[in-house]
């Protein structure tokens with residue numbers, strides 16, 4: 325009989341495979357803060373911006389995330405490049421989201437951000 | 441399985457900016473790092489490994505011993521030893537036992553628990569299931585306030601997903617252990633966060649506390665042995681099991697282990713959620729992580745513990761944050777509210793604000809709390825309106841100490857804290873209000889008077905702009 329740890333390992337492998345199929349490990353991953361606080365700061369519009377871009381063919385892994393605690397700079401967005409690491413964007417609005425898509429995701433040049 | 445540690449993993453994404461650098465993330469480890477609605481994401485960060493480990497090779501005593509050795513104490517307010525509480529419930533013999541997650545989060549300005557549930561709901565479920573196994577319960581309940589709709593939705597989705605994956609329900613992961621979790625909504629009364637009132641509320645009664653003993657561990661929900669812990673307490677459990685009690689106990693101070701999450705608010709540059717090791721000083725949290733006081737103002741005090749806590753003056757800013765040190769200076773750890781107060785705030789007014797809250801949330805069952813807080817508030821209101829009398833301070837102290845001793849539950853027992861601690865450290869401000877009818881901070885609006893002094897040349901600017909025609913031309 326399989327132990328609970330072995331059964332969990334199977335589930336974990338399946339999860340990893342599933343994530344892989346969606347491009348989790350290969351594509352640029354975009355995380356938009358979607359907790360109550362982030363939504364209140366306007367993150368739904370930002371999410372829509374990325375969703376629209378994805379629908380029109382932008383090849384990214386798009387995900388929501390909870391609140392990392394940086395209330396003073398919300399809404400926040402992270403772009404994680406499997407090779408180049410992550411860039412944190414703060415106080416993102418739809419206009420800034422468009423810029424992130426154009427310059428960073430498509431152009432490969434992250435926008436300049438001060439340390440927050 | 442991947443051997444990456446659970447804690448601090450999110451810093452791979454967040455980097456080490458000043459805000460994050462000295463934080464240590466255990467309870468918040470996945471918040472802002474994974475998709476809270478995706479079980480795959482949680483599994484990918486070693487989710488449910490703690491539960492599987494427990495079910496594979498640990499006896500219920502082993503689990504309790506681990507929690508005890510870790511030195512975990514409740515994060516919901518009182519700081520009671522969690523391992524001991526689990527043990528008490530485990531020892532009871534009963535056909536039914538309950539495990540409850542207290543997600544009532546009633547402190548004004550606190551949002552730690554909401555963020556944990558919204559950012560990482562699975563960890564709470566996993567923690568509860570582990571406890572269910574340890575104490576011999578098959579039924580968990582999350583009591584959460586209805587004002588947290590998004591958190592409720594995420595919890596529901598997480599429970600659904602976990603059930604489908606056989607991580608909740610019957611024979612979890614092929615073992616003999618069964619455990620399921622339900623959600624119960626509260627109407628957002630502060631007193632319903634108190635454990636006995638909370639259980640009354642779940643049972644369908646009016647949320648009012650009852651005397652203890654019997655403690656919930658012996659007779660709780662529906663008179664059955666019940667284990668109740670706070671959201672943040674639950675979020676620590678999987679990490680203790682996976683990374684070991686020894687590691688967990690190496691973080692923090694001698695008597696306060698691990699980390700604590702704080703909701704940093706008030707006159708502070710970086711408002712937000714921070715999780716720091718116990719023993720970190722208030723100064724470090726406020727100036728290094730919080731970025732100090734905006735507009736070049738000076739720090740005057742820090743209020744910890746919400747309406748049940750106290751104000752700590754700037755002179756004691758090097759106090760380490762742990763249960764005992766905070767209690768020593770007249771405040772409490774509480775559930776993690778931290779409100780920063782600058783020189784523009786009036787301490788009498790702040791004490792009044794908190795007492796207004798507890799007074800209106802008092803359930804009215806016991807007289808000391810019901811009547812006492814009302815009388816205290818009347819006196820405070822008088823003082824802030826310039827009608828304070830000689831002897832008011834002493835009366836507040838006497839009343840406060842009586843209410844603390846005689847009240848039925850923690851609400852009344854702690855309600856006078858904001859007043860008593862401000863009297864202790866800022867007595868001169870109270871005296872100023874009473875004797876000189878003066879509010880130096882200029883916050884008590886009924887006490888402010890304006891005078892035109894000798895420098896007036898009669899330019900008429902105030903006459904032109906006064907909205908109330910208070911300047912007359914004669």
Ligand SMILES: Cc1cc2nc3c(=O)[nH]c(=O)nc-3n(C[C@H](O)[C@H](O)[C@H](O)COP(=O)(O)O)c2cc1C
Pocket residue numbers: 513514515516517518519520522542543544545546547630631632633634635636668669670671673775849850851
């Ligand atoms: C007035 C009052 C309000 C409380 N509110 C909460 C709350 O919102 N959340 C919470 O976890 N504990 C709250 N508590 C503490 C609970 O009674 C209980 O001690 C706690 O849930 C135990 O969990 P812990 O050991 O994990 O801290 C409150 C206590 C009092 C007296």
